[in-house]
Amino acid sequence: MTAEQKTLAFVVYPGLTPLDLVGPLQVLSALAQLDPGYRTVVVGATKDTVGTDTPLSVAPSHTFDEVPSPYAVLVPGGTVPTLRAMADERLLAWLGTAAAGAELVTSVCTGALILGAAGLLEGKRATTHWMFRDLLTGLGATPVADRWVEDGRVITAAGVSAGIDLALHLVERLAGRQIATNVQFAIEYDPEPPQGGLDWANQPYGDLKPLREHTLRAGLADNPELLGKLLAHT
Protein backbone atom coordinates (compact mmCIF):
# COMPACT_ATOMS: atom_id res chain seq x y z
CA MET A 1 0.00 0.00 0.00
CA THR A 2 1.30 3.42 -0.94
CA ALA A 3 0.40 6.60 0.85
CA GLU A 4 -1.72 7.71 -2.10
CA GLN A 5 -3.62 4.45 -2.47
CA LYS A 6 -7.32 4.49 -1.77
CA THR A 7 -8.61 1.44 0.08
CA LEU A 8 -11.90 -0.16 -0.91
CA ALA A 9 -13.00 -2.32 2.03
CA PHE A 10 -15.42 -5.25 1.61
CA VAL A 11 -17.01 -6.51 4.82
CA VAL A 12 -17.21 -10.20 5.76
CA TYR A 13 -19.40 -11.58 8.55
CA PRO A 14 -20.52 -15.16 9.23
CA GLY A 15 -23.32 -16.48 7.05
CA LEU A 16 -23.38 -13.80 4.34
CA THR A 17 -24.51 -14.37 0.74
CA PRO A 18 -21.21 -14.74 -1.09
CA LEU A 19 -22.39 -13.41 -4.47
CA ASP A 20 -23.30 -10.09 -2.78
CA LEU A 21 -19.64 -9.80 -1.82
CA VAL A 22 -17.80 -11.45 -4.70
CA GLY A 23 -19.61 -9.72 -7.59
CA PRO A 24 -18.44 -6.22 -6.59
CA LEU A 25 -15.12 -7.50 -5.19
CA GLN A 26 -14.23 -9.04 -8.57
CA VAL A 27 -15.15 -5.84 -10.40
CA LEU A 28 -13.28 -3.48 -8.08
CA SER A 29 -10.26 -5.79 -7.86
CA ALA A 30 -10.09 -5.53 -11.66
CA LEU A 31 -10.12 -1.73 -11.23
CA ALA A 32 -7.25 -2.05 -8.75
CA GLN A 33 -5.32 -4.12 -11.30
CA LEU A 34 -5.81 -1.45 -13.98
CA ASP A 35 -5.31 1.55 -11.67
CA PRO A 36 -2.73 1.27 -8.86
CA GLY A 37 -4.40 4.22 -7.15
CA TYR A 38 -6.84 1.72 -5.66
CA ARG A 39 -6.54 -1.45 -3.62
CA THR A 40 -9.24 -3.81 -2.43
CA VAL A 41 -9.24 -5.47 0.99
CA VAL A 42 -11.67 -7.84 2.65
CA VAL A 43 -12.23 -7.03 6.32
CA GLY A 44 -13.71 -8.98 9.21
CA ALA A 45 -13.70 -9.04 13.00
CA THR A 46 -10.92 -11.66 12.74
CA LYS A 47 -9.14 -13.32 9.82
CA ASP A 48 -10.81 -16.62 10.63
CA THR A 49 -12.65 -18.49 7.91
CA VAL A 50 -16.43 -18.09 8.22
CA GLY A 51 -19.34 -19.90 6.61
CA THR A 52 -21.71 -18.43 4.03
CA ASP A 53 -25.24 -19.33 2.96
CA THR A 54 -23.63 -21.78 0.49
CA PRO A 55 -21.17 -24.62 1.21
CA LEU A 56 -18.27 -22.23 0.48
CA SER A 57 -16.37 -20.73 3.41
CA VAL A 58 -14.53 -17.44 3.07
CA ALA A 59 -11.79 -15.57 4.91
CA PRO A 60 -10.94 -11.86 4.99
CA SER A 61 -7.51 -10.44 4.20
CA HIS A 62 -7.55 -7.94 7.06
CA THR A 63 -9.15 -7.37 10.44
CA PHE A 64 -11.36 -4.38 11.11
CA ASP A 65 -8.60 -2.94 13.29
CA GLU A 66 -6.13 -3.05 10.41
CA VAL A 67 -8.33 -0.92 8.16
CA PRO A 68 -9.63 1.95 10.28
CA SER A 69 -9.95 4.55 7.51
CA PRO A 70 -11.02 3.10 4.15
CA TYR A 71 -11.91 5.29 1.19
CA ALA A 72 -14.97 3.13 0.48
CA VAL A 73 -16.95 0.55 2.43
CA LEU A 74 -19.18 -2.16 0.94
CA VAL A 75 -21.49 -4.28 3.11
CA PRO A 76 -22.95 -7.44 1.56
CA GLY A 77 -26.28 -8.96 2.57
CA GLY A 78 -27.78 -12.33 3.27
CA THR A 79 -30.73 -13.86 5.08
CA VAL A 80 -30.96 -14.76 8.80
CA PRO A 81 -27.27 -14.03 9.57
CA THR A 82 -27.60 -10.52 8.10
CA LEU A 83 -30.50 -9.70 10.38
CA ARG A 84 -28.37 -11.00 13.28
CA ALA A 85 -25.45 -8.87 12.09
CA MET A 86 -27.65 -5.79 12.58
CA ALA A 87 -26.82 -6.22 16.29
CA ASP A 88 -23.16 -7.28 15.89
CA GLU A 89 -21.36 -4.79 18.12
CA ARG A 90 -17.89 -5.22 16.62
CA LEU A 91 -19.23 -4.82 13.10
CA LEU A 92 -21.36 -1.80 13.99
CA ALA A 93 -18.53 -0.15 15.92
CA TRP A 94 -16.11 -0.50 13.00
CA LEU A 95 -18.74 0.55 10.49
CA GLY A 96 -19.60 3.67 12.47
CA THR A 97 -15.97 4.82 12.53
CA ALA A 98 -14.98 3.65 9.06
CA ALA A 99 -18.06 5.06 7.36
CA ALA A 100 -17.72 8.40 9.14
CA GLY A 101 -14.49 9.07 7.26
CA ALA A 102 -15.27 7.25 4.01
CA GLU A 103 -16.03 8.90 0.68
CA LEU A 104 -18.30 6.03 -0.35
CA VAL A 105 -20.62 3.97 1.85
CA THR A 106 -22.23 1.16 -0.13
CA SER A 107 -24.23 -2.01 0.29
CA VAL A 108 -25.59 -4.90 -1.73
CA CYS A 109 -28.93 -6.56 -1.04
CA THR A 110 -29.88 -6.70 2.67
CA GLY A 111 -26.46 -5.26 3.49
CA ALA A 112 -28.49 -2.03 3.45
CA LEU A 113 -30.20 -3.18 6.66
CA ILE A 114 -26.79 -3.26 8.36
CA LEU A 115 -26.03 0.25 7.09
CA GLY A 116 -29.41 1.24 8.51
CA ALA A 117 -28.67 -0.38 11.87
CA ALA A 118 -25.51 1.73 12.01
CA GLY A 119 -27.62 4.85 11.44
CA LEU A 120 -26.16 5.48 8.00
CA LEU A 121 -29.43 5.55 6.02
CA GLU A 122 -31.21 8.24 8.08
CA GLY A 123 -32.83 10.63 5.61
CA LYS A 124 -31.36 8.82 2.60
CA ARG A 125 -32.99 7.37 -0.51
CA ALA A 126 -31.94 3.71 -0.59
CA THR A 127 -32.70 0.24 -1.91
CA THR A 128 -32.20 -3.40 -0.92
CA HIS A 129 -33.46 -6.85 -1.98
CA TRP A 130 -37.00 -6.40 -3.35
CA MET A 131 -38.52 -8.69 -0.70
CA PHE A 132 -37.16 -6.53 2.13
CA ARG A 133 -37.38 -3.09 0.56
CA ASP A 134 -40.30 -1.85 2.69
CA LEU A 135 -38.23 -2.40 5.85
CA LEU A 136 -35.98 0.52 4.95
CA THR A 137 -38.64 2.98 6.13
CA GLY A 138 -38.20 1.75 9.70
CA LEU A 139 -34.51 2.66 9.43
CA GLY A 140 -35.22 6.25 8.45
CA ALA A 141 -34.68 5.79 4.70
CA THR A 142 -36.93 6.33 1.71
CA PRO A 143 -37.14 3.03 -0.22
CA VAL A 144 -36.59 3.27 -3.98
CA ALA A 145 -37.17 0.43 -6.49
CA ASP A 146 -34.05 0.95 -8.62
CA ARG A 147 -31.15 -1.36 -9.49
CA TRP A 148 -28.94 0.91 -7.40
CA VAL A 149 -29.68 4.18 -5.60
CA GLU A 150 -27.10 6.94 -5.18
CA ASP A 151 -27.75 9.55 -2.50
CA GLY A 152 -24.53 11.48 -2.16
CA ARG A 153 -21.85 9.18 -0.76
CA VAL A 154 -24.36 6.47 0.19
CA ILE A 155 -25.02 4.05 -2.68
CA THR A 156 -27.17 0.97 -2.12
CA ALA A 157 -27.84 -1.85 -4.58
CA ALA A 158 -30.85 -4.14 -5.02
CA GLY A 159 -30.65 -7.90 -4.37
CA VAL A 160 -27.58 -10.15 -4.72
CA SER A 161 -26.61 -9.89 -8.42
CA ALA A 162 -27.24 -6.10 -8.42
CA GLY A 163 -23.84 -5.71 -6.76
CA ILE A 164 -22.17 -6.24 -10.14
CA ASP A 165 -24.07 -3.33 -11.66
CA LEU A 166 -23.39 -1.18 -8.61
CA ALA A 167 -19.67 -1.95 -8.84
CA LEU A 168 -19.40 -1.07 -12.52
CA HIS A 169 -21.13 2.21 -11.70
CA LEU A 170 -18.55 2.79 -8.95
CA VAL A 171 -15.68 2.07 -11.37
CA GLU A 172 -17.04 4.68 -13.77
CA ARG A 173 -17.46 7.17 -10.92
CA LEU A 174 -13.90 6.53 -9.67
CA ALA A 175 -11.95 6.02 -12.90
CA GLY A 176 -14.11 6.98 -15.85
CA ARG A 177 -16.06 5.21 -18.52
CA GLN A 178 -13.19 3.68 -20.53
CA ILE A 179 -11.77 1.86 -17.52
CA ALA A 180 -15.29 0.72 -16.60
CA THR A 181 -15.74 -0.69 -20.10
CA ASN A 182 -12.39 -2.50 -19.91
CA VAL A 183 -13.38 -4.05 -16.58
CA GLN A 184 -16.71 -5.06 -18.10
CA PHE A 185 -14.85 -6.85 -20.91
CA ALA A 186 -12.47 -8.45 -18.41
CA ILE A 187 -15.41 -10.06 -16.56
CA GLU A 188 -17.27 -10.54 -19.89
CA TYR A 189 -20.38 -8.95 -18.43
CA ASP A 190 -22.82 -9.15 -21.32
CA PRO A 191 -25.74 -10.77 -19.51
CA GLU A 192 -28.16 -13.12 -21.24
CA PRO A 193 -30.58 -14.30 -18.53
CA PRO A 194 -31.87 -17.58 -20.00
CA GLN A 195 -35.40 -16.90 -18.75
CA GLY A 196 -35.32 -13.23 -19.82
CA GLY A 197 -35.54 -10.22 -17.51
CA LEU A 198 -37.62 -10.38 -14.35
CA ASP A 199 -41.35 -9.95 -14.88
CA TRP A 200 -42.23 -7.80 -11.88
CA ALA A 201 -45.95 -8.12 -12.60
CA ASN A 202 -45.57 -11.83 -11.77
CA GLN A 203 -43.15 -11.78 -8.86
CA PRO A 204 -43.40 -15.00 -6.81
CA TYR A 205 -43.90 -13.11 -3.55
CA GLY A 206 -46.40 -15.68 -2.30
CA ASP A 207 -43.89 -18.50 -2.80
CA LEU A 208 -41.11 -16.58 -1.07
CA LYS A 209 -43.08 -14.84 1.71
CA PRO A 210 -42.45 -17.66 4.25
CA LEU A 211 -38.72 -17.14 3.63
CA ARG A 212 -39.07 -13.44 4.46
CA GLU A 213 -41.04 -14.18 7.61
CA HIS A 214 -38.55 -16.83 8.73
CA THR A 215 -35.61 -14.53 8.01
CA LEU A 216 -37.05 -11.70 10.10
CA ARG A 217 -38.30 -13.83 13.02
CA ALA A 218 -35.17 -16.00 13.27
CA GLY A 219 -32.70 -13.23 12.58
CA LEU A 220 -34.22 -10.86 15.15
CA ALA A 221 -35.37 -13.43 17.73
CA ASP A 222 -33.18 -11.74 20.35
CA ASN A 223 -34.03 -8.25 19.19
CA PRO A 224 -37.81 -7.72 19.43
CA GLU A 225 -37.43 -3.96 19.63
CA LEU A 226 -35.65 -3.79 16.26
CA LEU A 227 -38.13 -6.25 14.76
CA GLY A 228 -40.99 -4.00 15.85
CA LYS A 229 -39.26 -0.92 14.45
CA LEU A 230 -38.72 -2.63 11.08
CA LEU A 231 -42.29 -3.91 10.86
CA ALA A 232 -43.96 -0.73 12.12
CA HIS A 233 -44.18 0.72 8.62
CA THR A 234 -44.93 -2.45 6.63
Place this chain on the structure above:
Amino acid sequence: MTAEQKTLAFVVYPGLTPLDLVGPLQVLSALAQLDPGYRTVVVGATKDTVGTDTPLSVAPSHTFDEVPSPYAVLVPGGTVPTLRAMADERLLAWLGTAAAGAELVTSVCTGALILGAAGLLEGKRATTHWMFRDLLTGLGATPVADRWVEDGRVITAAGVSAGIDLALHLVERLAGRQIATNVQFAIEYDPEPPQGGLDWANQPYGDLKPLREHTLRAGLADNPELLGKLLAHT
Protein backbone atom coordinates in the same frame (compact mmCIF):
# COMPACT_ATOMS: atom_id res chain seq x y z
CA MET B 1 -27.44 -36.30 2.10
CA THR B 2 -30.15 -38.77 1.20
CA ALA B 3 -29.67 -41.69 -1.15
CA GLU B 4 -31.72 -39.96 -3.80
CA GLN B 5 -29.90 -36.61 -3.57
CA LYS B 6 -27.92 -35.51 -6.59
CA THR B 7 -24.62 -33.82 -5.75
CA LEU B 8 -23.52 -30.74 -7.67
CA ALA B 9 -19.76 -30.36 -7.10
CA PHE B 10 -17.96 -27.02 -7.48
CA VAL B 11 -14.18 -27.23 -7.77
CA VAL B 12 -11.79 -25.01 -5.80
CA TYR B 13 -8.09 -24.67 -6.56
CA PRO B 14 -5.59 -22.00 -5.44
CA GLY B 15 -5.78 -18.66 -7.22
CA LEU B 16 -9.12 -19.07 -9.03
CA THR B 17 -11.40 -16.18 -10.02
CA PRO B 18 -14.03 -16.28 -7.26
CA LEU B 19 -16.91 -14.85 -9.31
CA ASP B 20 -16.56 -17.81 -11.73
CA LEU B 21 -17.30 -20.07 -8.78
CA VAL B 22 -19.67 -18.04 -6.64
CA GLY B 23 -22.09 -16.94 -9.38
CA PRO B 24 -23.17 -20.50 -10.26
CA LEU B 25 -22.76 -21.74 -6.68
CA GLN B 26 -25.22 -19.13 -5.41
CA VAL B 27 -27.73 -20.02 -8.14
CA LEU B 28 -27.50 -23.78 -7.68
CA SER B 29 -27.50 -23.50 -3.88
CA ALA B 30 -30.82 -21.65 -4.26
CA LEU B 31 -32.04 -24.60 -6.36
CA ALA B 32 -30.95 -26.97 -3.57
CA GLN B 33 -32.92 -24.87 -1.07
CA LEU B 34 -36.07 -25.08 -3.22
CA ASP B 35 -35.62 -28.73 -4.26
CA PRO B 36 -34.18 -31.18 -1.69
CA GLY B 37 -33.36 -33.55 -4.55
CA TYR B 38 -30.15 -31.57 -5.02
CA ARG B 39 -27.27 -30.53 -2.80
CA THR B 40 -24.25 -28.38 -3.60
CA VAL B 41 -20.74 -29.10 -2.34
CA VAL B 42 -17.45 -27.29 -2.85
CA VAL B 43 -14.55 -29.70 -3.40
CA GLY B 44 -10.79 -29.28 -3.26
CA ALA B 45 -7.65 -31.35 -2.82
CA THR B 46 -7.83 -30.49 0.89
CA LYS B 47 -10.23 -28.42 2.99
CA ASP B 48 -7.54 -25.80 3.53
CA THR B 49 -8.30 -22.17 2.77
CA VAL B 50 -6.77 -21.05 -0.53
CA GLY B 51 -6.23 -17.64 -2.08
CA THR B 52 -8.07 -16.27 -5.10
CA ASP B 53 -7.25 -13.55 -7.64
CA THR B 54 -8.86 -11.09 -5.20
CA PRO B 55 -8.01 -10.47 -1.50
CA LEU B 56 -10.72 -12.99 -0.51
CA SER B 57 -9.65 -16.50 0.50
CA VAL B 58 -12.02 -19.44 0.16
CA ALA B 59 -12.31 -22.95 1.57
CA PRO B 60 -14.13 -26.02 0.22
CA SER B 61 -16.69 -28.03 2.17
CA HIS B 62 -15.35 -31.41 1.03
CA THR B 63 -12.19 -33.03 -0.26
CA PHE B 64 -12.04 -34.64 -3.68
CA ASP B 65 -11.89 -38.04 -1.99
CA GLU B 66 -15.16 -37.38 -0.18
CA VAL B 67 -17.07 -36.74 -3.41
CA PRO B 68 -16.02 -39.44 -5.88
CA SER B 69 -19.28 -39.62 -7.86
CA PRO B 70 -21.02 -36.26 -8.27
CA TYR B 71 -24.05 -35.82 -10.50
CA ALA B 72 -22.56 -32.61 -11.91
CA VAL B 73 -19.13 -31.00 -11.91
CA LEU B 74 -18.38 -27.30 -12.38
CA VAL B 75 -14.83 -26.01 -12.90
CA PRO B 76 -14.21 -22.26 -12.50
CA GLY B 77 -11.49 -20.35 -14.30
CA GLY B 78 -8.93 -17.69 -13.60
CA THR B 79 -5.68 -16.36 -14.99
CA VAL B 80 -2.15 -17.68 -14.30
CA PRO B 81 -3.23 -20.17 -11.60
CA THR B 82 -5.77 -21.74 -13.96
CA LEU B 83 -3.12 -22.41 -16.58
CA ARG B 84 -1.02 -23.96 -13.81
CA ALA B 85 -4.00 -26.06 -12.71
CA MET B 86 -4.03 -27.62 -16.20
CA ALA B 87 -1.12 -29.72 -14.90
CA ASP B 88 -2.37 -30.28 -11.33
CA GLU B 89 -2.28 -34.06 -11.02
CA ARG B 90 -4.66 -34.37 -8.06
CA LEU B 91 -7.22 -32.13 -9.73
CA LEU B 92 -6.95 -33.90 -13.08
CA ALA B 93 -7.10 -37.37 -11.49
CA TRP B 94 -10.29 -36.49 -9.59
CA LEU B 95 -11.80 -34.73 -12.59
CA GLY B 96 -11.14 -37.74 -14.83
CA THR B 97 -12.96 -40.11 -12.48
CA ALA B 98 -15.71 -37.74 -11.35
CA ALA B 99 -16.52 -36.53 -14.86
CA ALA B 100 -16.59 -40.06 -16.26
CA GLY B 101 -19.65 -40.83 -14.16
CA ALA B 102 -21.26 -37.38 -14.10
CA GLU B 103 -24.42 -36.41 -15.96
CA LEU B 104 -23.19 -32.83 -16.34
CA VAL B 105 -19.63 -31.59 -16.89
CA THR B 106 -19.49 -27.81 -16.85
CA SER B 107 -17.06 -24.92 -16.69
CA VAL B 108 -16.99 -21.15 -16.42
CA CYS B 109 -14.45 -18.94 -18.18
CA THR B 110 -10.99 -20.52 -18.53
CA GLY B 111 -12.18 -23.44 -16.42
CA ALA B 112 -12.81 -24.89 -19.91
CA LEU B 113 -9.04 -25.14 -20.34
CA ILE B 114 -8.90 -27.45 -17.32
CA LEU B 115 -11.70 -29.59 -18.77
CA GLY B 116 -9.66 -29.67 -21.98
CA ALA B 117 -6.48 -30.67 -20.14
CA ALA B 118 -8.45 -33.60 -18.68
CA GLY B 119 -9.41 -34.64 -22.23
CA LEU B 120 -13.08 -33.78 -21.70
CA LEU B 121 -13.49 -31.36 -24.63
CA GLU B 122 -12.26 -33.69 -27.40
CA GLY B 123 -14.66 -33.37 -30.33
CA LYS B 124 -16.95 -31.00 -28.40
CA ARG B 125 -18.28 -27.56 -29.22
CA ALA B 126 -17.23 -25.31 -26.35
CA THR B 127 -16.58 -21.78 -25.17
CA THR B 128 -14.43 -19.92 -22.62
CA HIS B 129 -13.40 -16.33 -21.85
CA TRP B 130 -13.37 -14.41 -25.15
CA MET B 131 -9.65 -13.60 -24.87
CA PHE B 132 -8.71 -17.28 -24.68
CA ARG B 133 -11.37 -18.80 -26.91
CA ASP B 134 -9.02 -19.65 -29.81
CA LEU B 135 -6.97 -21.87 -27.47
CA LEU B 136 -9.79 -24.42 -27.34
CA THR B 137 -8.83 -25.72 -30.79
CA GLY B 138 -5.53 -27.01 -29.41
CA LEU B 139 -7.54 -29.06 -26.88
CA GLY B 140 -9.59 -30.80 -29.57
CA ALA B 141 -12.68 -28.62 -29.23
CA THR B 142 -14.53 -26.38 -31.67
CA PRO B 143 -14.65 -22.86 -30.21
CA VAL B 144 -18.07 -21.17 -30.25
CA ALA B 145 -18.73 -17.50 -29.41
CA ASP B 146 -21.90 -17.98 -27.34
CA ARG B 147 -22.76 -17.06 -23.74
CA TRP B 148 -22.82 -20.78 -22.97
CA VAL B 149 -22.43 -23.81 -25.23
CA GLU B 150 -24.23 -27.11 -24.60
CA ASP B 151 -22.85 -30.20 -26.32
CA GLY B 152 -24.60 -33.13 -24.70
CA ARG B 153 -23.51 -33.38 -21.08
CA VAL B 154 -20.64 -30.90 -21.54
CA ILE B 155 -21.73 -27.30 -21.01
CA THR B 156 -19.17 -24.50 -21.02
CA ALA B 157 -19.76 -20.81 -20.25
CA ALA B 158 -18.01 -17.67 -21.50
CA GLY B 159 -15.97 -15.42 -19.18
CA VAL B 160 -16.51 -14.88 -15.43
CA SER B 161 -20.03 -13.43 -15.15
CA ALA B 162 -21.40 -15.88 -17.76
CA GLY B 163 -21.47 -18.51 -15.03
CA ILE B 164 -24.66 -16.95 -13.68
CA ASP B 165 -26.42 -17.38 -17.02
CA LEU B 166 -25.06 -20.94 -17.35
CA ALA B 167 -26.33 -21.80 -13.88
CA LEU B 168 -29.85 -20.49 -14.51
CA HIS B 169 -29.88 -22.57 -17.69
CA LEU B 170 -28.85 -25.60 -15.60
CA VAL B 171 -31.62 -24.93 -13.07
CA GLU B 172 -34.17 -24.90 -15.87
CA ARG B 173 -32.72 -28.11 -17.33
CA LEU B 174 -32.77 -29.83 -13.92
CA ALA B 175 -35.95 -28.47 -12.34
CA GLY B 176 -37.99 -26.62 -14.93
CA ARG B 177 -38.70 -23.04 -15.81
CA GLN B 178 -40.81 -22.04 -12.79
CA ILE B 179 -38.09 -23.00 -10.33
CA ALA B 180 -35.52 -21.22 -12.49
CA THR B 181 -37.65 -18.07 -12.43
CA ASN B 182 -38.02 -18.28 -8.65
CA VAL B 183 -34.24 -18.60 -8.28
CA GLN B 184 -33.80 -15.63 -10.61
CA PHE B 185 -36.10 -13.56 -8.36
CA ALA B 186 -34.25 -14.80 -5.26
CA ILE B 187 -30.94 -13.44 -6.61
CA GLU B 188 -32.78 -10.48 -8.20
CA TYR B 189 -31.05 -11.14 -11.52
CA ASP B 190 -32.42 -8.36 -13.70
CA PRO B 191 -29.14 -6.99 -15.04
CA GLU B 192 -28.66 -3.33 -15.89
CA PRO B 193 -25.02 -2.98 -16.96
CA PRO B 194 -24.38 0.74 -16.35
CA GLN B 195 -22.29 1.04 -19.53
CA GLY B 196 -24.76 -1.04 -21.60
CA GLY B 197 -24.00 -4.38 -23.23
CA LEU B 198 -20.52 -5.17 -24.54
CA ASP B 199 -19.73 -3.61 -27.91
CA TRP B 200 -17.82 -6.45 -29.53
CA ALA B 201 -16.85 -4.27 -32.49
CA ASN B 202 -14.77 -2.23 -30.03
CA GLN B 203 -13.31 -4.88 -27.76
CA PRO B 204 -10.19 -3.61 -25.96
CA TYR B 205 -8.09 -6.56 -27.11
CA GLY B 206 -5.04 -4.38 -27.59
CA ASP B 207 -5.24 -3.12 -24.01
CA LEU B 208 -5.69 -6.62 -22.62
CA LYS B 209 -3.35 -8.59 -24.94
CA PRO B 210 -0.34 -8.24 -22.59
CA LEU B 211 -2.49 -9.84 -19.88
CA ARG B 212 -3.21 -12.81 -22.16
CA GLU B 213 0.46 -13.21 -23.04
CA HIS B 214 1.53 -12.97 -19.40
CA THR B 215 -1.13 -15.45 -18.34
CA LEU B 216 -0.03 -18.04 -20.90
CA ARG B 217 3.74 -17.63 -20.45
CA ALA B 218 3.67 -17.50 -16.64
CA GLY B 219 1.00 -20.15 -16.22
CA LEU B 220 2.69 -22.64 -18.53
CA ALA B 221 6.36 -21.76 -17.79
CA ASP B 222 6.97 -25.34 -16.64
CA ASN B 223 4.88 -26.85 -19.41
CA PRO B 224 6.30 -25.77 -22.80
CA GLU B 225 4.75 -28.75 -24.57
CA LEU B 226 1.22 -27.74 -23.54
CA LEU B 227 1.95 -24.11 -24.36
CA GLY B 228 3.01 -25.15 -27.86
CA LYS B 229 -0.09 -27.28 -28.29
CA LEU B 230 -2.36 -24.42 -27.24
CA LEU B 231 -0.66 -21.87 -29.47
CA ALA B 232 -0.30 -24.15 -32.51
CA HIS B 233 -3.72 -23.18 -33.85
CA THR B 234 -3.78 -19.50 -32.88
